[in-house]
Amino acid sequence: MSLKDVLSPFSAWKRTLEKPFTIKKPITEREGEDRYRGFHVNDIEKCIGCGTCEEICQNEAIDMVESYPITANKGDSGLRPQIDYGRCCWCALCVDVCPTGSLGMSNDYIWVTPNPDEWVFKPGIDEKEWKDDDKGYRRTEEAWLLDPEQEPMPVLEPEVRKNTFKEMAKGYQVTMALEEASRCLECGICIEACPTHMDIPEYIRAIRENRLEDGLKILYDTNPFSESCGRVCTARCQDVCVLGHNGEPIAIRWLKRYITDNTYEKRNEILGIGKPLPESDKKIVIIGGGPSGLTAAFYLRNYGYQITIYEKHDKLGGMLRYGIPEYRLPKEVLDREIKTILDTGVEVKYKVEVGKDVSLKELQETYDAVFISVGAQKGTEMPIEGMDTLGVLIGVDFLDRIAEGERPDLGEKVIVVGGGNTAMDVCRSSVRLGAKEVQVLYRRTEQEMPANDEEIEEAKEEGVKFEFLTSPVKISRKGDKLQVECIRMKLGEPDSSGRRRPVAIEGSNYVIEADTCVMAIGQKVDSEMAQQANIKTTRWGTFDIDPTTLQTNVKNVFAGGDCGFGPDDAIRAIADGKKAAYFINKFLTKKGEPLID
Amino acid sequence: MEDILNRLDQKFYVQARYVQRPNLAFVTLKKNVAVQAITYLRDVEGFRHLVMISAVDYIEQNMFQLTYILHNYQLHSDIAVRVELDRENPVMDSLHHLWAAAQVYQREIKEMFGIDFPGSPRVDEPMILEGWDNIPPMRKEFDTKKYSEETYFPREGRASCDPVKIMEKKLYRVEAEVKYEIKRVVRDNRNKSADAN
Amino acid sequence: MKSKELSETIEINQQTPTKTILNPWQPFWAEQKEFDLKSGKYLKIWHGPQHPGVTGNMALELTLQGDVVVDCKTHVGYLHRGFEKLMERRKFIQCFPIVCRICVPEPDYNEYLFAAAVEELAGIQVPERGQWIRTLVLEMIRLASLTMGLGGQAGAFGLVPVGQWGVAHRDFILDLFEELTGGRIYHMYIIPGGVRQDFPDDEFPHRVELVLQKLEKLILDIEKLMFNNAVFKARTKGLGKIPAEWVELFGITGTNARAAGVPIDVRKDNPYLVYEQLDFEMILGSASDVYERSLLRKEEILNSINLIRQIFKKMPNKGEVRIKLPNVLHWKVPAGETYVRAETSRGEMGYYMVTDGSEYPRRVHVRGASYTHAMALLEQLAVGVSIADVAGLMVSLQTCPPEIER
Structure with a gap:
């Protein structure tokens, strides 16, 4: 033992003069860091109550509960998460998985209450000091646990499909379908949006587990037109899909098609169709x-x-x-x-x-x-002069003729009036019939168009031109060409449907020359038979x-x-x-x- | 690595081998040669470090798999020896005499899986679970959730709603009734025709 | 002097067992000693499970003769939460937040090893920057753990100021973790596929550097107060000697093995993450007693500081830190088996994972670094030690009960 070893420890005394490391009570000046995972916050307007947070929570700390004043609505279950902080482990997986990005965590960490019931509350709804904190852990794009991108559907190239009525979408391959099906969160928000309330999460699960026969059965429980719907459904379910809030929705329609594409040969056998059914004399x-x-x-x-x-x-x-x-x-x-x-x-x-x-x-x-x-x-006619001019067609009749196998010659330039899905079907059919130039006239703007975005996009790819805020007022014939006189429109006040009403701009008339003009502005019901039976x-x-x-x-x-x-x-x-x-x-x-x- | 496995195969007959990484191989050996083979690997091939002993429950195949991971400090490689045991009568030779560390692992496996190692010191003493009166908890048939539900009580007043059910109730009660009724009819018919076959 | 006499008895007591290997089936570690407690010569006491310092909640059943331990049995089970079993009913992503709880001072190793095992089985390649950040996190937590451990070591021998300094400086590191990961103790940061987020801002390395400098200054003080301290030297030199030949028998790893002069270090032997690109030497000792191990850990702190500086210098400035996993709620990992390991401050920690192609792991076995140290080894080492030194001995072995019982 040296003398040095006896004396050297005394050097520690110099630390007595230093500022202490500790923080004085109350701990006010020390805020949690920006990423701190403290008590949850929830943007209840953004949250749609899908319950994915509950699903991923390994501690069963989250319950989905009804939360006044939120009520169920289209694409919103009206439920909001309630968190039991006796179970929460602050891992923030619920934040990282949140499809809408509504859930977050504040950087608040100093709060205590002796009442155990107060440790169970609904973030964003119950009043807490940190309710509106914008600091704290939030989901970033890179930390998001979900895949926002839809598996792209293989389609015919625009140049190829322009010349053929052959089916454009080719259908998913196995790996694509599995990939897409694995994106589903099984929240079931989509079921409500579907008019026939198909069990969407269930059949997507069947795809994931490679039980296509079960999948087909599930489809036929609610919809005997699943194969057609898998191709042409307007897919309202996809409009409310949770993943659509921050990315692309699940391609529910294509997944449905995947099931039917792979089972149609054995369909009757799988569904037991052709076997005796109960018989009634009614x-x-x-x-x-x-x-x-x-x-x-x-x-x-x-x-x-x-x-x-x-x-x-x-x-x-x-x-x-x-x-x-x-x-x-x-x-x-x-x-x-x-x-x-x-x-x-x-x-x-x-x-x-x-x-x-x-x-x-x-x-x-x-x-x-x-x-x-x-x-x-029955196709609706426009109340304008010249509707009976040769070369003016009605959209549904036109499609009817094509369906019957007719391939009419439309000439070089076709004008399609309307902005719905029928108008899209007409213009894209016109392209396939060989029209060199197809122009769609719509009286509102692209945003208001009722046609599916996908359809509009594909029509553009096929070379269809769009002219917005314009409407025909008179059609006449000059030689072998149609003279379509149009007027420019502007958007006025919103009408009862919430869309802004188009208003004509006086004196803005102009004329477009065309070979054919197809009116696809709507259909109506032929109910003449009704009076026969009162x-x-x-x-x-x-x-x-x-x-x-x-x-x-x-x-x-x-x-x-x-x-x-x-x-x-x-x-x-x-x-x-x-x-x-x-x-x-x-x-x-x-x-x-x-x-x- | 391949050479070692080949030599091992010659001496003890390797039932199955699988090289997971260049420095990690899994070999399956018969129960009666396993301890000899491990001794051989330790004393001749230089796998002097017993990394761990573990068990895996393959309840579907009525089998326990014991895994001995051995490490060679010169080659910086591991060989994992797998031994398959009958689940009904899980007994394995002890190797407490080779490594002092082994007895602790064996005690734990005895407690957690019920695999016996006769002769291993203190193997019957409880290690972690004092006063445990249920089946060995790491066995697959032991359901932790069920156990905790039976043993403890949940916090009162907690209930969760299913978004699907709540939306049915709130937004489309009649349509949901239509859906379930139609589904029932269709499924009944389908099941009947399946039964008829 | 009394302490000198004590260390002599220790040597005698430790020499005896190694000489009695006669029956190959009954080696010294398997011997069951019987003591006649009624004779009045012996006293049986329980040491723990309240923990004396930083050893964790475990109990030693000590048989004493006077104040010298003649027999020791370790008892664990006070922190058993059944993680391995729990993981079997959790999806892979849901396991990620619970694994860190297997070790309090060094949770990130569990996160890393779990992630590494899943990634290996699922065939996921972590982006380069993600790997560097992982290495950084692992070195930072090693630093925190060693700093606290060193403080605990001193505290166990009555040098409380060092314990306070250690804990306070660990908190400075935890502040950095709070900034980087959002959590102080359990970071839940190394997620399968990479790390959760990149640095909070460009100044982060600078703030780390400030803490490193504080630590360097602290080490100078600790040297004066702890390593050049007559009392500490007297109590720790010669205490708890681990013979080099025990290293393989007892599966001793990490600093405990290196202090006995056995050159094993997973970072060097089986380099993982980016350790191959880092320049460092294995730190070896020879005396293999408590003092030597403490000294070695002090050197490890300096080494970690050096490594962190290197990491900041060498890591790529930009890049992805994680890759997208498939939808984690339905994530199935292909069937397989693997064992991955890493060097923690306590020794080799490893995860043995078996998957069967489902959404849940079939089996996860955690090889706690101190599993054998605290169980088989401590029972042998405690013999012949004064009861006053048992806590210090436990700290020097870096027992960590949560990773023993998982």
Whole structure:
């Protein structure tokens, strides 16, 4: 032992003069760092109550609870997370996974209460000091645990598809479907948005687990047109998909198509179609073999009723066949899908037009129940001069002719008027028919266009030109060309639908020269048959029905689809068909009782 | 590495081998030669460091897998010896005489999996779970969630809602009823036709 | 002097067992000693499970003769939370926040090893900058752990100021962690695929440097107060000697092995992350007693400081820090088995992971660095030690009960 070793420890005394390392109480001046993971904050406006935070929480600290004043709404379950801080471990996985980015953590860490119940609260709703803190841990793009990008659908190149009616989208390969299916969070927010409320998370899970047969069964539980919907559905589910809030939604439609594409050969076998169904002696007639009527037929057959369909055309499918061009929905796909429905044992009378060839009154009296699903087949004409000029066509009629196999010569330049999906179908069909220049005229701007963004994008890729804020006022003919006189518009005050109303600008008229002009501005219902059986109609020409039960004023007559609610998409019609099946069954089994409580 | 495995195979017959990385190989050996093989690896091939002993429960195959990871300080490589044991009668020869560390691992495995190592010192003494009266907890059939639900009580007043169910209730009650009824009918028919086959 | 006499008895006591290897099936470590407690010569006491310093909650069942330990049995189980079992019912991402709790002073090694094992089985390549940041985090936490450990070591022998300095300086490092990761003790930062976030700003390395300088200054003080201290030297020199040949028998790793002159260090032997690109020497000792191990750990602190400086100098300035995982809620890792290891301040820590292609790991086994140190080794080393020195001996072995019982 040296003397040095005895003396050297005394050097520690010099530290007594130093400022202490500790912080004085109360600890106010020391704020948590910017990234500190303190108590949660939640932007309740952004949050949609999908419950992904609850799903990922390994400690079961999060409950989804109803939280006044938030209520359930389209794309929002109305639930908000409530966190039990006796269980929370501050790992922030809930923040990192949050699809909307509403959840975060404040940098507050000094708070205590002796009451254990106060440790369970709803961030963003219950009043806490840190409720509006913007410091603290937030999810960054790089830390996000979800994949915001959709698996791209392989499609024909614009240059190729411009010349052919061949189906444009090629369908997912196995790896793509698995990749896309694995993005799903299974929150189920989408189920509400789907008019027929398909079990979307369930069939996506079936894809992920490679149980395509189960997937097909799940599809047919709610929708016998899954194969067509997998191609042409407007996919309202995708509009509310949680992943769409900060990225691209799940390609729900393409995943549905993936199931049907890979199972159609064995479809009847998987679904047990063709096997005996329960038999009832009650007979039901369905007028119009479109998506709505065929769906009703399919489910009513499952109830055991005897079904007869009256169809005006010589083929079934309605707007799916006559309104949607081949490049989006190949006819063979539609045919095989309809065949599955008919294989349940449905009788069809083709080329019979109810109201003309046979009276509705007669049907209503001979059958136990009638379901009218004639759709909205008549194209709306514009109230302008020159609508009867040669070369002016109506959108739906035009598509009808193409569906029948006609390939009319449209000339060099085609003008399409309208901004809906029909207008897109018309303009893109025109491109395929060989028109050199196709121009779409729409009276509002691109933002207000009701057509799907995807359709607009693809039309642009195919060379379709868009002219916004313009509307034709007069059409005349000069030599072999059409003179379409247009007027410029501007956007005025919003109307009842919330879209800004277009207002004409005086004196801004100009003329476009064209070979053909197609009006695709809307459809209306042909409900002339209604009076034969004293069925009330509305002033828009649709059947006057109870919106819940689809029943008309004549008790055993139901109506749905476009002819019940006005023109809408296929999935809405399918939903109506299913609903009609349910209420017709209820009507027939519980005679006299009210259909709903 | 390959050479070592080949030599090991010649002497003890390696049932299966798998090279995970250039410096980590897994070999499956028969139970009766495992201790000899491990002694050989230690004394002849220079795998002097017993990294750990662990067990894996393959309940589906009615089997426990013991894994002995051995490390060679010269080659900086590991060989993991796997031994498959019958789940009904899990007994393995002890190697407490080779490494002092082994007895602790064996004690833990006895306690957590119920795999016996006769002769290993204090192997029957509880190590971590004093007063445990259930099946060995690391076995797959032991359900921690169930155990905790039976043993402890949850905090009162906690309940969670399913977004799907709440939206059905709040936004489309009738349509949900339609959906479930139709689904039931369709599935009944499907099941009947499947039964008929 | 009394302390000298004591160290002589220690040597005698430690020499005896090594000489009695006669029966190969009954080596000295397997011997069960019996003591006649009724004779009045012996006293059995429980040391713990309250922890005397930084040893963690474990209990030693000591049989004493006078104040000298003649038999020691270690008991753990006071911190058992069943992590390995819990992981089997959690998705891979859900395991990530619980693994860090397997070791309080050095949680990041668990995060890293878990991530490394999953990444190896799932075939994920971590971006380069992510690897550098991981290395930085691991070295910083080694620094924090060693600083506190050194303080604990001094505290166990009555040098409380060093303990306070150690804990205070560890807190400066924890401040840095708070900035970088958002958490102080459990960082939950090294996530499968990389690290959660990049540096908070460009000034971060500078702030780290300031703390490193503080630590360097502290080490100078500690040298004066602790290593050049007659009392400390008298109490620790010769205490808890680990013979070099025990290293393999007991599976001793890390500083405990290196203090016995056995050159093993995972960072050198099986370089992981970016250690191959870092320039450092393995620090070796020879005396293998408590003093030597403390000295070695002080050197390790300086080494870590050096490594952190190197990392800042050598790491790429820009780049991804993590790669996107597939949707973590449905993430399936292909079936496989692996063992990954890293050098913690206590020794070799490793994760043995078995997957079966599902969303959950089949089995995760954590090789705690102090598993054998605290169990098999401590039982042998404690024999012949004065009861007053047992706590210091435990600290010098760096026992960490949570990683023993997991």
